[in-house]
Each structure stands twice: as C-alpha cells, then as structure tokens.
Amino acid sequence: MSARRLVGVAAGLAMGLTAMTGCGAGDEPSAGDLGGKIEGKVSIQTWALKPKFTDYVEGVIADFEKENPGVEVTWLDQPGDGYDQKVLTQASSGDLPDVTNLPPDFALPLAQQDQLLDLEEADVDLDKTYVEGGLQGYRYDGLDGTYGYPWYLGTDVNYWNKDMLAKNGLDPANLPTDLDSLIEQARTLKEKSGGKVYLMTRKPGLNDLQQADVPIFNEDGTELTFNTPEAIELVQKYADAYADGLLPKDILTDTFQGNAELYNQEKAAWTTGSANISGLEEANPALAKGTEISPAFGDGPLYVQGLSVNAKSKNLAAANALAQFVTNPDNQREFAKLAPGVYPSTIASQEDPYFTEDDGSVAAKAKVTGLKTLTTAIPNNPKVSPAMSTIIDQQIALAISGDATPQEALDKAVEECNKLLAQ
Numbered sequence: 001m002s003a004r005r006l007v008g009v010a011a012g013l014a015m016g017l018t019a020m021t022g023c024g025a026g027d028e029p030s031a032g033d034l035g036g037k038i039e040g041k042v043s044i045q046t047w048a049l050k051p052k053f054t055d056y057v058e059g060v061i062a063d064f065e066k067e068n069p070g071v072e073v074t075w076l077d078q079p080g081d082g083y084d085q086k087v088l089t090q091a092s093s094g095d096l097p098d099v100t101n102l103p104p105d106f107a108l109p110l111a112q113q114d115q116l117l118d119l120e121e122a123d124v125d126l127d128k129t130y131v132e133g134g135l136q137g138y139r140y141d142g143l144d145g146t147y148g149y150p151w152y153l154g155t156d157v158n159y160w161n162k163d164m165l166a167k168n169g170l171d172p173a174n175l176p177t178d179l180d181s182l183i184e185q186a187r188t189l190k191e192k193s194g195g196k197v198y199l200m201t202r203k204p205g206l207n208d209l210q211q212a213d214v215p216i217f218n219e220d221g222t223e224l225t226f227n228t229p230e231a232i233e234l235v236q237k238y239a240d241a242y243a244d245g246l247l248p249k250d251i252l253t254d255t256f257q258g259n260a261e262l263y264n265q266e267k268a269a270w271t272t273g274s275a276n277i278s279g280l281e282e283a284n285p286a287l288a289k290g291t292e293i294s295p296a297f298g299d300g301p302l303y304v305q306g307l308s309v310n311a312k313s314k315n316l317a318a319a320n321a322l323a324q325f326v327t328n329p330d331n332q333r334e335f336a337k338l339a340p341g342v343y344p345s346t347i348a349s350q351e352d353p354y355f356t357e358d359d360g361s362v363a364a365k366a367k368v369t370g371l372k373t374l375t376t377a378i379p380n381n382p383k384v385s386p387a388m389s390t391i392i393d394q395q396i397a398l399a400i401s402g403d404a405t406p407q408e409a410l411d412k413a414v415e416e417c418n419k420l421l422a423q
Contacts, residue, residue, distance in 0.1 A: 032315050032316035032317060032319075033317060034122065035123075035317060036315075036317040037070070037317060038068045038071060039068070039071055039318060040070070040071065041071075041072045041073075041315065042072075042098040042099065042313070042318045042319045043074040043075075043099070044074070044098065044100075044322060044323075045076040045077070045078060045097040045099070045101060046076070046077045046078070046101045047083050047101045048079055048080040048083070053338065053339070056334070057077075060325070061073045063325075064321075064322055067325070068318070068321065071318050071322075076097060083106075084106060087100065087110075091110055091115060096115060096312070097310065098310050098315065098318075098322070099307050099309055099310070099319050099323045100308055100310065101151070102148060102306060102308045103137075103304060103305050103306070104137035104148065104306070104379060104382040105384075105385075107147050107306070108382040110308070111138075111143055111145075112140075112143065114311060115310065115312065116147045116148070116309065116310070116311055117147070117308070117310070117311045117316070118145030118147060118311075119145070119146045119147065119148070119309070120144075121145075122309075122320050122324070124324055129347065130345050130346055130347070131150065131345050131346070131347055133153070133304070133374060133377055133379060134153055134302075134306065134345035137302070137306065137379040138304075138306060138308075141217070141220060142220070142221055147308055148307060149307045149308075149309075149326075150306045150327065150345035150346075151305050151306045151307050151326070151332065151335075151345060152305050152335060152342045153302065153344070153345050153374060154275075154341060154370075155274070155275065155300050155301060155303065155343075155373045155374055156272045156273060156274060156275075156296045156300060156301055157272070157275050157294065157295060157369050157370050158175070158270065158272055158293065158296060158297070159263060159271045159273060159280070159291050159292075160172065160175055160269060160291065160294065161263065161266065161268075161269040161287065161290065162290050162292050164189075165185075165269055167192075167193075168192035168193045169189070169191075169192040170185050170188060170189060175292065176270075176297075177294075178297055178298075179208075179234065179237060180237075182200060183200070183246065185199055186198070186241065189269060197269065198246070198248055198268045199270050200241060200247050200270070201247065201248060201251065201259035201263075201268040201270070201271070202259040202271075203238060203252065203396060203397065204235060204396060205389075205392065205393060205396065206380070206384060206389060207301050207380070209226050209231050209234065210298075210301075210380070211298030211301070211378075212230055212231070214226050214228055214230050214231045214234070215228065216381050216384065221381075223418055224384075224417045224418050224421065225414065226392075226410065226413075227407070227411050231406075231410055232406045235396055235409065236399075238396075238400050239399055239401075239406060242401070247400075251400075252397045252400060252401055259272070263280075264283050264287065266287060272296065275340075275341045275343075275367050275369065276340040276342075276366070277291070277362055277363045277366050278340050278341075278363070281363070288362060289362065293362060293366045295369055295373050296373050299377055300374075300376060300377040300378070301377060301378065301380070302374065302378055302379040302380075303379075304345075306345075307326060327345070328346070329344070329346040329347075329348035330349070332345060332346050332349045333346075333352050336349070340363070340367075341367075341370070343370065343371060350371065350374075384417075385420060387420055388417040391413055391416045392413045394413075395410065395413035396409060396410075
C-alpha cells in the first residue's frame with residue numbers, strides 16, 4: 001500500500017453534490033440522537049481493504065459488537081477504481097453508509113452539504129487523541145468544525161543509491177537537503193557519469209510549491225495564489241536544470257517510466273516514495289540493501305485517510321461510537337503494523353516502539369524517518385481538484401520545456417484553476 005494510495009481523486013464530486021439540494025439525502029428524515037443508546041444496525045464502508053485486511057476489519061467489528069451487544073454492523077468495501085463516483089451516487093441518493101472511509105478531498109463537498117457529522121459535537125477530545133496533521137485534513141476553510149476521524153496516514157521519504165553516488169563523485173554521507181543542493185549534486189553526477197545516469201528524475205508539482213512555503217490559496221481560501229515570485233524561482237530552477245541535461249529528456253512525455261521505476265532499474269540515484277521499502281526489496285534486493293534514507297525536503301507531504309460519520313444516520317450514537325472504536329489507539333496501532341508505510345493517527349499509538357525504534361535495517365530507518373516527517377508534514381488542500389492538478393502539471397511542463405516562461409505558465413495555471421474554483 002503506497003502512501004500515494006492514501007489520497008483519493010474526487011473527480012466530479014464537488015460539482016455533483018452542489019446540484020443535489022432538495023433531493024436524495026436532502027429529503028431524509030431527521031437523524032438519530034448523538035447522545036442516544038448505542039444499538040441497532042449500522043454500516044461502515046471502507047476503500048479497497050479486501051481481501052488483504054479482511055481478517056483485521058472483521059476482527060475489529062466483532063470486538064465492537066461484543067463491547068456493544070445491541071449493535072449489528074454491516075461492512076461494505078468498495079474497489080479502488082471509481083470510489084469517488086460510488087460515494088457521489090450514495091450521497092445523492094441518500095444511501096451514504098453510517099460510517100464512510102473518506103479522504104479529506106472526498107469529505108469536503110459532503111461537509112459543505114451538511115451530510116457529515118461535525119465531530120466537535122461528539123464526546124471525544126479530538127486534539128488530545130489525534131495528531132494535528134490528521135485533524136487539519138478535515139478542518140476546512142469557510143466551515144466550522146471537524147468532519148472526519150483521522151484513521152491512517154502516510155508521507156514520503158527520500159531514497160538514495162549509495163553505490164551510484166559514490167561511483168560518481170558524491171558522498172552518501174552528505175546527501176542533498178534541499179533543491180539547491182540536489183541540483184548541485186545532480187550536476188556533479190552528470191559530469192562524472194557522462195550523462196549515463198541521473199540524480200533528478202521528476203518535475204515539480206503542487207507538493208513542491210507547498211513544501212517551498214508558497215501559499216496555494218489566499219487566506220480565506222477563495223482564490224488560488226501560487227504564482228508568487230518564490231514559485232516562479234522554483235520552476236525556473238527546474239527549467240534551467242532540464243536545459244542543462246540534468247533531467248531525462250522524456251520526463252515531460254507520456255512515455256516517461258517514472259522516477260521510482262528508474263531508481264529500481266538503477267538508472268537514477270534518487271527517488272521519493274512512501275516509508276514502505278518492501279516493494280523495492282522484492283524488485284531489487286541488492287539495491288534495497290544499498291539504499292540510504294533521508295527525510296523529505298521541507299515539511300514533507302501528508303496523505304490522510306479517515307472515517308466520517310453520516311449526519312443523517314438513524315443510529316447516530318452507534319455510528320459515531322463505531323467510528324471512534326475503529327480509530328482508537330489500539331486498533332490503529334495494529335492496522336498500521338499490518339500495512340508497512342502506513343502510520344496511525346493517534347498520539348498514543350504513534351509512541352509505540354514499533355514506529356520509533358531503528359534496528360539498523362533500511363526498512364526500519366525508512367519507517368522511523370517517515371514518522372519524524374509526520375510531525376511537520378502538510379496535507380494537500382482538498383479544494384485542489386484533479387482537473388486543477390492536471391492544469392498545473394501541464395503548465396509547469398511548458399515552463400520546464402521552455403515553451404513558456406515560469407511567470408507565464410504559473411499565471412495561466414492560476415487563471416484556469418480559479419475559473420474551475422468559481423464553478
């Protein structure tokens with residue numbers, strides 16, 4: 001389970017939900033009492049956890065039912081593809097499960113339509129139970145409240161091929177810590193290798209702007225504002241690096257294999273990825289052993305999954321209790337141990353030695369490094385839709401190729417994204 005799998009793509013979700021007022025869930029009778037008795041039938045929906053985590057989920061449900069004898073839980077699990085449209089259909093028809101696995105971008109439009117319970121009303125001290133970054137994902141500009149219990153988290157770490165660095169004039173003990181030092185070492189590696197291998201093998205995206213402290217939105221979240229001098233400078237650095245041959249020429253094409261694949265093939269000395277190194281250990285065991293791990297540049301990205309409670313649930317007390325139970329420290333701790341690269345989102349479970357102790361292996365170092373990054377990692381703004389991300393990616397590619405200046409590209413990206421936001 002990669003960290004990037006932790007964030008969904010809410011294609012069309014916001015637009016579809018804004019049109020549903022007065023139909024479907026909007027006509028449902030009033031919900032149950034949040035302070036009522038924990039009893040009755042409740043449903044919980046997860047996203048692509050079968051079959052790998054079937055035993056775990058069924059065990060948690062059995063424990064909850066044992067603790068609450070008057071409750072009967074139905075588990076629904078949806079496949080990965082098309083989950084956004086499935087949730088949209090459920091919400092618009094009034095069939096949203098009592099508890100639903102929603103990343104922050106899926107939860108936002110539902111929260112805007114008053115379909116999700118504001119957890120500030122629930123009997124739990126959110127700030128003392130869950131880590132700040134996880135809660136931040138479900139707290140939205142323009143809305144009061146918190147609309148999801150953080151469940152499991154992910155972030156990125158840097159992977160470095162120590163042997164390739166050493167063979168090409170670089171010191172594996174003196175790794176790049178920011179973009180400037182990365183470019184400097186990429187230049188050395190190119191010169192020493194004669195351009196046969198690369199250090200840099202990816203173009204920047206919105207995450208890179210965010211990590212450079214570029215404000216993506218204005219203060220009230222009503223307008224995208226990432227065409228700043230700092231952003232222009234960052235994109236210009238990548239454009240210059242591309243022009244100097246420090247990046248593969250096909251990095252801007254559909255045929256590009258991706259930086260992780262080039263790293264696995266030992267054609268690149270650096271990649272980023274989740275703190276789960278098991279895939280690399282399977283694909284290239286020798287490379288995995290020769291890999292050095294370092295923290296992501298800047299604050300690092302934060303990928304969030306959580307459980308939201310249907311505000312219209314007829315058994316609201318039971319639904320809320322179930323969401324709390326699934327995300328309690330013990331259950332989160334056990335789930336994260338079953339899913340390498342995934343971290344629990346409760347303060348207590350993150351203190352478990354399993355996540356904090358380094359036994360000297362590359363896998364343990366990746367795990368511990370990722371946990372440290374989580375203390376500063378920043379979740380993506382859920383208002384950035386997939387369509388906006390596509391526009392930003394296209395415009396940055398034009399700037400790197402030299403077909404537009406960074407100023408022109410970012411100005412165009414902001415203009416087009418704000419048109420989508422206004423819709």
